[in-house]
Amino acid sequence: MAKCADRVKRVTLELGGKSPNVVFADADLEAAAAAAPMSFLDNSGQDCCARTRILVQRGAHDRFLELLAPPSRRSSSATPPTSAPRWARSSPAPSSTASAPTSPTPSKGSGARRPRAPASGSRRPSSPACPRTPPAPSTRFGPVAVVLPFEDEADAIRLANATEYGLSGSIWTRDVGRALRVSRAVRAGNLSVNSHSSVRYWTPFGGYQQSGLGRELGPDALTAFTETKNVFISTEA
DSSP: OHHHHTTTOOOOEEOOOOOEEEEOTTSOHHHHHHHTTHHHHGGGGOOTTOOOEEEEEHHHHHHHHHHOOOOOGGGOOOOOOOSHHHHHHHOOSOOOOOOOBOOOEEOTTSSOEEOOOOOBTTBBOOBTTBOOOOOOTTOOSSSOOEEEEEOSHHHHHHHHTOSSOOSEEEEEOSOHHHHHHHHHHSOOSEEEESSSOOOOTTSOBOOSGGGEESOBSTGGGGGGGOOOOOOOOOOOO
16 A cells, blocks of 8 residues: 555555454354354465454353364364464464363374364464463454354444454344344444355455455446546536
8 A cells, every 4th residue: 555655556455354253142053163163264264354253142152162163184274373473473462261272183203292273262272382372352364263252232243343354254143133233233344144155256345444445346346447537518608
């Protein structure tokens, strides 16, 4: 954006940011928990739409955590942070989120031990190279998520919007009215109800706030490449 300013070039920015995954107690918890890991671990966590803030209604919070499990290494493209510097880049600040480290697994051909890929703030790498400080809800880009409880619809919206970003997100509920209300209230450019697939080439894609400027994809993408001309013709004699 700064480089374009020197020559007054227009720019669109599609940026990332800590998208929320909101799970209400009336949702299909099995489906929501099964889909959650790859909503932030897909592509090794390098996904601008990654749902790294999992918000679960308090009445379903414990059950959701029981159902939530990381994908196996053989079936996943996710890779774990392997050193303290990498972990620090994904988790720059401590949090009060509860944390329970997973059991490390030995690497092939040596006695070294490697951390498992984390699935949430309650399942984390355990290694001398990786500190056990739980990740904060505002942590940076990386394959790390936190699971936070919320009380009601208003609280869910408050937590979902408690960030400077606003690119994407998901809402899990069987209540269509609630899905529409929360979708209107969450400040994000792309939302999906009962799934994590919010990007389609025929629909606009872009973010609010620090998640970008302009829209890509769909008919709205043409706006960034359009210059409007106004011609006034006087009809006075």
